[in-house]
Amino acid sequence: MKIQRPGTPAPRTPTARTDSPVTPLKNTVRSPATAASSAPARSADAFESSTRATAKAVAPGRSNAARNLPAEIPTGTKDYYRKRYDDFVRRNPGMTPPSYYLEYGQKYCDxxxxLGPKDLTPEGLAWRDRTLKALQDAIETKRMEDPAGxxxxxxxxxAFKKFAxxxxxxxxxQSGLYKLPAQDLMKIGTTPELKDLFTKDGLRQIAVALGKMDAGDMASVAKESAKEMWKDLKHSFSRLF
Structure with a gap:
């Protein structure tokens, strides 16, 4: 038996603990990297889903309208008019394409x-190439200015034939018709068929073209014609001697 000295506190008697140990709380706060990567992903998914839904609702009408507009076709090619014809058929099933495309444009392009060097002078051949492109450019310019129109x-x-x-x-x-010799003018003038020239539109284009000729043009034609005659004479003499 231990004797407690005066003034000494009595020792505490241990008591049994009745409460269970406290379980530490888990860290439920996400790291900034995880939050930054997950939140935008959900936002992007929602945006993409919304965009796809909108596209499905809007795109068909817009794509139909786009398909109905005439396509751009490069000029200066030998099959330009055939491609314009095919483009019309693609956009307008069951409708009659402008007869100008194949019955005039493609026919005379071909x-x-x-025509070759035996038919036209080098100047005449160069004029032909410039003119074929200029005619196609006129159609493409009209299309580009107002596709729907x-x-x-x-x-x-x-109406399309009149425009053309x-x-x-x-x-x-403008391609230099009146700078050519008479030989070229004769060949150019006799290449089209009479049935295409002697129509209201055909006669009007002839009258307008002739109306654009002035005194200087006639002098140019005479000069070029004389040069070609001289070349022919020189060639004939060289064959004789």
């Missing part, structure tokens, strides 16, 4: 392209 014009074959014929005189003259 016919003039078949051009598509409507195509659906009126007579009216573009001919400027293409002929």
């Amino acid at each position: 016919r003039f392209s078949s 051009f598509a409507q014009l195509e659906r009126d074959p007579e 014929y009216d573009s001919h005189p400027d293409a002929y003259v």
Whole structure:
């Protein structure tokens, strides 16, 4: 038996603990990297889903409208008019394409392209190439300025033919028609078929083209004609001697 000294505190008697140990709380706060990577991903998914839904609702109408507009076709090619014809058929099933495309444009593109050095002078051949492109450029310019209006014009074959014929005189003259010798003018003038020339539109284009000729043009034709005659004479003499 231990004797407690006066003034000494009595020792505490251990008591049994009845509460269970406290379980430490787990860290439930995500790291900044995880939060930054997960939140935007959900946002992007929602945006993409919304965009796809909107596209499905809007795209069909817009794509149909785009498909109905005439396509751009490169100029200066031998099959330009055939491609314009095919483009019209693609956009307008069951409708009649402008007859100008194949019955005039493609026909005379083929016919003039078949002319060679025996038919035209080098100047005449160069004029032909410039003119073929200028005629096609006139159509493409019309399409580019107002695609919807051009598509409507195509659906009126007579109106389209008038527009195309009216573009001919400027293409002929600005490409240098009246700087060619008479030999070339004769060949150029007799290449088209009479049935295509002696129509209202055909006669009008001839009249407009002739109206663009002035005194200087006539002098130029005479000069070039004389040069070609001299070349022919020299060639004939060289064959004799």
